[in-house]
Amino acid sequence: MKCRTIGIDLAKSVFQACGVNQHLKPVFNQRLARRDFYAFMAEQPPTQVVMEACYSSHYWGRELTQLGHTVCLIPAQHVTPFVRGNKNDRNDALAIVEASQRPNIRFVPIKSEAQQEVMALHRIRERLIKNKTALTNQAHGLLSDFGIIFSQGERCFSVMAHIVAASSHVSENIKSLVAMLHEEFLGLKAKLKVIEAKLKQNLTQFPQAEILLSVPGVGYIIASALIACIDKGQAFKSAKDFAVWLGITPRQYASGSHSYMGKISKRGHRYLRKQLIHGARAVLNRYKNENDALKVWGESVAHRRGFNKAVVAIAHKLARIVWHLLQKDVMYQPQHIKA
Structure with a gap:
């Protein structure tokens, strides 16, 4: 019987596979040794396979895609709320399936x-x-x-x-x-x-590297980190979504008619956020194009709010610029401020 979705709870040597039908009722929920997992999935008709984006998930994503399955990776923090009862592999695999059915879930692209x-x-x-x-x-x-x-x-x-x-x-x-x-x-x-x-x-070996290297503050370290983490940014619907994922947008506090913005959320990819902060610092300290609107704007923020806040603001703007350039497949062109 073909399953609508198969949820896989990955581990080092023992996997848990939970298949559900069209009504999201479990058809099977069985434990598999690592040596038996590939053969078991090869026997299943092509269907949607869902896993947490964690240890070895990208490897198995590539392997199962070659078998004809549609593989989706879910951030682990979005699965936890769906675990019912005790914490065990059976419940975890079922929670992965249930989390994948949420309409606003953002899947993680499988890395090459x-x-x-x-x-x-x-x-x-x-x-x-x-x-x-x-x-x-x-x-x-x-x-x-x-x-x-x-x-x-x-x-x-x-x-x-x-x-x-x-x-x-x-x-x-x-x-x-x-x-x-x-x-x-x-x-x-x-x-x-x-x-x-x-x-x-x-x-x-990456065609988008030249685009990234044209952005102020982005060298080969930051460019390679961006490629490794987001490829061409296809997982994000907008530049705002990318900035939110990085955790460099303000945290909102709202209740009733009261709302204010606090410090940056720091919810997203810590390493990539750190690298963009380094790049933003380079824009303020070392970027030689004094007439570029990006640097002029950054220096005005630094004068009004201080150097560190200006660095974070520039990092936010760099993230948005990078996403737009990758989506449009164009090089960065400085916007000059007329004296």
């Missing part, structure tokens, strides 16, 4: 292998940056107990390491400790350069 490769590079890069920062912070704390103080920054850390190595007032134990820290620091920097070179090289 190329997109996931780029996102993997970004995650490794982020971990290396955290390790590098943790290393220098630890060096600050440990060496301060020996009267060795140095300013923040990569260059200051390297200068300090060379000064300690040549000093006659520092013990051999501390010298060897600083040498080990500096060697590890240089190793992390070398790995970061390799990762960033791969990100820059991988951009060439």
Whole structure:
């Protein structure tokens, strides 16, 4: 019997498959080992398959699409309200099916292998940056107990390491400790350069990369992150939807006739939001086209409301600009302000 929808609760080694009929009544709700899952889905007539957008979901989305199924991925936070009774795999699989029937649900596009490769590079890069920062912070704390103080920054850390190595007032134990820290620091920097070179090289396989790189404040790091996360922005109906998904729109507080806007919601993609904030900061600090309406507007906001609020406002505007350019498949053209 063909099911209207099959909900899959993914896990590492055991999956739960729940199929429902046209009246959303369960036809089956069974547990499957990972080795049996693909064969089971191959036996099912092509239908809608729904999964949470989580661990390994994009891989299985690609595999099941090749079998002829229509695969939809749901953000996990939209499934939780539909779990009835106890928390178990059977109820979770049924909740996934019920959540997929909501009229306003926004499904997550299935990422290609190329997109996931780029996102993997970004995650490794982020971990290396955290390790590098943790290393220098630890060096600050440990060496301060020996009267060795140095300013923040990569260059200051390297200068300090060379000064300690040549000093006659520092013990051999501390010298060897600083040498080990500096060697590890240089190793992390070398790995970061390799990762960033791969990100820059991988951009060439995406046609929309040239459009993204034309936007002020968007370099190859931000462009590759945008491609890995949203591709061409086809999952969003409007630029506003994209900005809301990023969490850079104000949070609304309303009751009755009273309504006011608060701080940004920070509900969406944390990593992509952070990268756009970095890009907005670059627009204010480093963008050389002083007559571009984007920078002129950003500087006026900074003068009225402060630098940090201006950075967030520019990030919001950059998100909208990026979505429009990707949808229209055109390059960014600066809008000059006449003196």
